[in-house]
Amino acid sequence: MAPQGSGGARRSAISVGKLGRPHGTRGEIKFDAFFGADVIERLTGARLILTRDNPPFRRELVLESVRPGPGRGIAKFEGYDAPETVREITNCSVAAPRGLMPPLPPGRYYTEEIIGLPVTGADGAPLGELAAVYPAGGRDVWEIRAPNGGQTLIPCAPETLVSVDLERGVIVMRPPEEEE
Numbered sequence: 001m002a003p004q005g006s007g008g009a010r011r012s013a014i015s016v017g018k019l020g021r022p023h024g025t026r027g028e029i030k031f032d033a034f035f036g037a038d039v040i041e042r043l044t045g046a047r048l049i050l051t052r053d054n055p056p057f058r059r060e061l062v063l064e065s066v067r068p069g070p071g072r073g074i075a076k077f078e079g080y081d082a083p084e085t086v087r088e089i090t091n092c093s094v095a096a097p098r099g100l101m102p103p104l105p106p107g108r109y110y111t112e113e114i115i116g117l118p119v120t121g122a123d124g125a126p127l128g129e130l131a132a133v134y135p136a137g138g139r140d141v142w143e144i145r146a147p148n149g150g151q152t153l154i155p156c157a158p159e160t161l162v163s164v165d166l167e168r169g170v171i172v173m174r175p176p177e178e179e180e
Helices: 037-041 083-089
Strands: 013-023 028-034 047-052 056-067 074-079 093-097 118-123 125-136 141-145 150-156 161-165 170-173
Touching: 013 037, 013 047, 013 083, 028 037, 028 083, 037 056, 056 083, 125 150, 125 170
Parallel strands: 118 170
Antiparallel strands: 013 028, 013 093, 028 074, 047 056, 047 093, 056 074, 118 125, 125 141, 141 150, 161 170
């Protein structure tokens, strides 16, 4: 998954994919989904949030359909019926309201639920705030931003992650130099 920015712990939407270029002549568009077909198909008929930074774009659109395509999925949004109109949403990120996403098993969470949470050490000392999550092979690397603006990159592994408490809104980590 792409790195997520600060403040997501308060977000009520979960990133589900990214749109590519138009596909065919009926207003369809290439769709790189971050989740399996079972999750994406359940979003059909839902109002999704499309955003892009450059040029700036934000709109809520109904996902009319999604189907497998060559290398990527193919999506169709309500009101977009030709390649000329669907170009408007090229390169947009797609998010779904949190309530439409399947519940996760205990100990699992969506990235957007934890970005922005305070992070403390195992001893309770504040380390900062979870600013970003970067995929790095078999495990993610978490960027912790200190109040003074400094940053620490910590691999998220069983030996470094003590707990994520969404109810209390805090993450407890044991940075590698604190390992016993």
